[in-house]
Amino acid sequence: MSSTETRTQRKVALALMAHPDDAEITCAGTLMRLADDGWETHIATLTAGDCGSLTGDATEVARTRIAEGTAAASLAGASFHCLNEPDGRVVYDRTALQKVIDLFRSIAPTLVITMPMSDYHADHEITGQMGRAASFVFAAPNASTLPLVPGSTIPHLYYCDGHGGTDRLGQKTEPTTRIEISEQLDRKTEMLACHASQREWLRVHNGIDEYLSTMRCYNHTRGSECGVEAAEVFVQHTGHAYPANDLLAELFPLNRSCQNEVIDASAALGS
Template sequence: MTNTHRTPEHKVALAFMAHPDDAEMACAGTLIRLAQAGWQIHIATVTAGDCGSQTMGPSEIARVRIAEGTRAAELAGAEFHCLEEPDGRVVYDRQALQKSIDLFRRIAPSLVITMPMSDYHSDHEITGKLGRAASFVYAAPNASDVPVPDDAAVPFLYYCDGMEGRDRMGTPIEPTTYVDITEQLELKASMLACHESQREWLLSHNGMDDYLDAMKQHSIERGRQCGVGAAEAFVQHRGHGHPADDLLLEMFAHVERAH
């Protein structure tokens, strides 16, 4: 059976990420474009990033990073949410999945961007699994005690880019969709700059000296691949039950599909 086209009238987008700053690295430009097109935007993280410091304790850095995520989201007119699962120890279990479903139920997204299920960080991979599962089941009446929203339905689902455009084994990801973010790149960088606590952490733990420059350079490289100044890349989930039409491509029609 082929999924039929349905452009949502209920324009709510959710970026379902693992850590504060993941959306700003991977998909904030697209979120900005969606907001500019009249969509309601939500950014959610499974963790508060409580392992993301060499000097602060988990509760302290969690408070800092939630505040940073909230400020960054506000720059795009988005609302920030956090499930507060433990950073670095995200697992696919009933508790984490129920939290995810309940959040989806409260938001009722018609478009979801989540993390790749093959990536350098296992938290990212598990978040992708949680995002996929919650997307498919959240509209089912018996999946949650949270009331079913009138507009609940299986959403359009996309996986964002992996770090440096590669999967967990270092193999290049082949996108299905590019979104031109040339005009949104500086605001995306301003959102990422809100995550000041991660400068020292990324340098000491990941060896990333300037994460703002790294994000810009990757966006420019993805843009080069599709003939624009800067772009974000996605892989659309087109399995049974999910819309198979490329909504992002249709909305931003001048953007080329990857070949």
């Protein structure tokens, strides 16, 4: 069986994020569309977000945030996993990477969404690096002691949007893929609302008070770029050995007028 045939037959999607609530902010609408299309979906976080609170010790905060992540994932029909690396101190080392490889090995995803490798938070960037590394190597027989799931192969790989659509230096990033989530936006808001512990933290530490409306407004902004109510955007990894076809765009195409608007807007910016 070829790798192309394997990817067609296996419909398993994994969102590898840094913290509970990252998926809800960046890609939950797309995960819902995948689940509704018959995909098995998973949300995994490198950390439990134990630094994301003004009160409570790390164990208490981690327990709360894992419970919030589990509840949110269930609303999208997804399974939740946490690898319990320390929040704010994620490092790219062999031990942490092996956890990610073992997770990939057990799930054997054929579509992966991970974090941008240039973003405001170092945890996000390192998560993206680990997502890329694990996606490439997990199907190699000697990469893990866990059994190899039949059909394991290099998956389609996408990076989600950086905060505000910018990289770590505040420069705008250009998406390769735009997915309409107009019908999923209310459910996505319900998912993010599960992370109630984050409101005070985000208000004080990040200067974001209404995190639900902030997320919705940003998805409306991304949607307006291509003529739909709301959208999530991604950058596809198409380097050597990775699938080159844009699977998400093939599964959930924008209508032709939307695609033309994106092309026209890009041309105008470049003129």
